[in-house]
Amino acid sequence: MTVTKVKAPFRADQVGSLLRTETLKQAKKDFKEGKINAEQLREVELQEIKKIVDKQIEAGLQVVTEGEFGRDWWHSTFMEHLLGAEGYIPEQGYNFASQETDPYDVRLVGKVAYNPNHPFFQQAKDLLEIVGDRAVAKFTIPSPNQFFHPDILNGQYKDFDEFAPDIIAAYRETIQEFYRIGVRYLQLDDVYLAVIATAPFSPEEKKYRAELAVHVVNSILEGKPEDLTVTTHVCRGNYRSDYSFAGGYDDIAPIIFANEKVDGFFLEYDDERSGSFEPLKYIPKGGPRVVLGLVTSKTGKLENKETIKARVEEASQYVPLEQLCISPQCGFASTHHGNILTEEEQWAKLKFVAETAKEIWG
Template identity: 85%
Template sequence: MTKTIVKAPFRADQVGSLLRSETIKIARNELKEGKISQEQFREIEVQEIKRIVDKQIEVGLQAVTEGEFGRDWWHSTFMEHLLGAEGYIPEHGYGFKNQETDPYDVRLVGKVAYNPSHPFFQQAKDLLEIVEERAMVKFTIPSPNQFFHPAIINGQYESFDDFAPDIIEAYRETIKEFYRIGIRYIQLDDVYLAVIATSDFTPEEKKYRAELAVSVVNSILQDKPEDLTVTTHVCRGNYRSDYHFAGGYDDIAPIIFANEKVDGFFLEYDTERAGSFEPLKHIPKGGPKVVLGLVTSKFGQLEDKETIKARIREASQYVPLEQLCISPQCGFASTHHGNKLTEEEQWQKLKFVVDVAKEVWDDFN
């Protein structure tokens, strides 16, 4: 019998970030206090990445990440290293449901452009060397749509339309370099789509922003190689087990789900905050896979397996089962602070995802 080859995203997948170990946390403090150099810190970081890569493979994941260990924040550490951008400390952090984040953000100080010396390229090389042929390397970066905020654009462009060509070009070149290095699986993390979906923008403004977001992503993928997988993760915020946005996908689905030319959508569905599965009807049949984020990464208690399987069957009313996958709803540490669970609970969550996938899909082994 011929074995079915499944392309990423995989039946059991993950969003990307993992809890920073105590070793990393201690080393980071020593770095800030000047007790160790940046090079010494990176050596410690790489050793810890080797450990978590082995663990991801052990629990059965086919795609592994560096846990986003090489960054403090899921988005800003990438964004601030594009040419024309800088990180800075604003007066306030982001307002989450129950807390305010540590203050840190990114703004443009000139025209944005590709940075051939971006530190993420070396991180990708290190990860490829660590993983070798044991699994597929997955690398996560913020979507270009994350830049579409007046405070980030910072007066460097007159309008979103004026800004779009430059951010498209910067990302096109960035993705080309990741591919040249050897990365074949990239995830675009897109909180901006959740902003559109859950905001009180007028219908006209939502339509404009959603159509622009699709246009930007489709433009950066225009010449994407056939063997490069690119997915979008729609996130509602993830900071110390707290969230930022609440609301379904209804307002963006007819535009985003129907037209964004990615290979898959990672969608949060761990709580009722995400709404129903009905917006999935806009996913083209035979088109992008839908990775159902049914397992929460915010807390350590394991979900009931039969409940999760029932939810997958429910989603299959709108998207064929062969087009579905499963993952945690988000990463475990979108910032270096991490969510409120233990590392052992994190690995149990990921193994749970793998175990469920084995029972649901015949083409997963």
Template identity: 65%
Template sequence: MTKTLVKAPFKADHVGSLLRPDNLHQARKDFKEGKITALELREVETQEIKRIVDKQIEIGLRAVTDGEFRRRFWHTDFMEHLNGVEGYMPENGYKFVGVETEAYDVRVTGKISFNPDHPHLNDFIELKEIVGDRAVAKMTIPSPNQFFNAGIRNEEIYPDIEDFAKDIIQAYRDAILAFYDAGCRYLQLDDVYIAGLCAPELPFAKSDLERDKLIDLALRVVNGVLDGKPEDLTVTTHLCRGNYQSTHAFEGPYDRIAPNFLAKEKVDGFFLEYDDERSGGFKPLEHIPADGAQVVLGVFTSKSGEIEDKESIKARVEEASKYVALDQLCISPQCGFASTHHGNILTEEEQWAKLKFIVDVSKEIWG
């Protein structure tokens, strides 16, 4: 088999999720009410995925996703289909700034392992067939560290957190190979947990471990997952501070985790949020090795449709290049446009305009 090395992430890239159109919202409602079948819902999803794939390619993006159109939430849809995990409705959702999320989460019910019939495998295969050779099909899944959020680990099944970590690592190693065998060459791990370790107060988590021990454990988990990955598989990580209906969950610069994660995480690229002051400055980027990961600066916001000032964006990229070489930098929105099915507060037209703007600005910076 001939291996083609993917040069991702790209100078103009995006995190993954896109706003769901009204007819998809309606189809999901009709399915929930028993008015249409699962097959009919999937047909609507497929038609909309074909449309947005065409649109992404039309505006010049080289990495193309399915917009996460077959998911309700960016993380739980993947997690609940692992063996030993179930989805459920807790009493409350997560606390974001000014809003509480829709109540849904996952919990461990048995020993964790990868399910070879995981539905996201077929979702990716269908996406890759739709994309063909026109662009690179990108798959996004939650980071293994999302399992360390409060309330997920069952301490009767996993009294030792190291045993818990060991099974998560193996499940994700099996998942990565399964996606690779399905043709995936660009995989992204979305990680709110690691970004949360930067926050003044830990979000979504309560632990008797010291924060430095949590940072060490999280790094060991993700690097354990990546150990021995195929050479021609590009894996990036997206560090997110929460993205729900245009709100965020917490703040905090990357300073606290930079000497560990930015210096030592074995990924090919970091998608980092830099759309406003809650992200801090670029100085933590100095920990990224010169021959290390690409850095995708999320200097555009997905939380509103307002187009950023081009010269200000160029100036910020120039500022970041003081710490990481320009040819090691890329640009993108700070997060997806719809991390959950609700979506952020902007129109689809504004979403496409912003993504097209990012492509255009990238050409002016890098040629």
């Protein structure tokens, strides 16, 4: 593989997850019912991943993902396979705006550490082989900040400060292995940043949490190879077209936007819940690209191109146009349930992003 730095994020990019196909849904159901084994399930996953990779390229995207077809939940399927962690079924799920999720979570049962046999490494290899040189393959994992919850720590550490060095070490080695495999575009999905931005913490608590979040991400990126692109997606929750958090980026922007050393920020801006573009003024000029999530993945209704162009122009008052990109605001299926839209509407959205970006940037 060549080691030329990927020009990512792309003008037309995407967050990652895609609606599970009916064939894949049936295979996962058969697996859970014991009708097929893990190897047979993976065969179906790969068959369907090949199809969606082709569809993404046909939509005009330069960057493709495996749609998170090998996982049930965007975060827990990765987190539970680090050493010292396990998945479990709690008494209740997460509370979203209008519903409660299926109960499933992750907790620590020991000191967290790198797992050299993490199943995501093989998934990344498979994606790279399927894509070849036809496009850039992006692989997504949850941010290490997703572990910063008392329920997840589960009494294994006395506080976040004691925990931070171990999760940093685990992620550093994980990133190195992804790079060794051939991954050159990696995305960290981070709901925790939205928690900090919108939760009623005191100013002092917000500052502590935001500074710790930046420290952890910057620490895992220390010594990052020059030709590895790492971005972060600030997510407000995505479950069956519902959301968890509402509010702008104002409270975290002076710390997160100004100091987190990623190559790009994927920011949700598909409705009024996201606040204004003004916090983008903290993004360093000439620094990370800002991917404006202006196209919603929560409904199938297609946006108006002129409206999107006007929104990009508005954002360019705070970040130069050459530093901006566009994408859907989130994935289409952060969990295996998927959002409430059809596969045809999903592909239309991605094609719309590619076409609109081409009209803006050429």
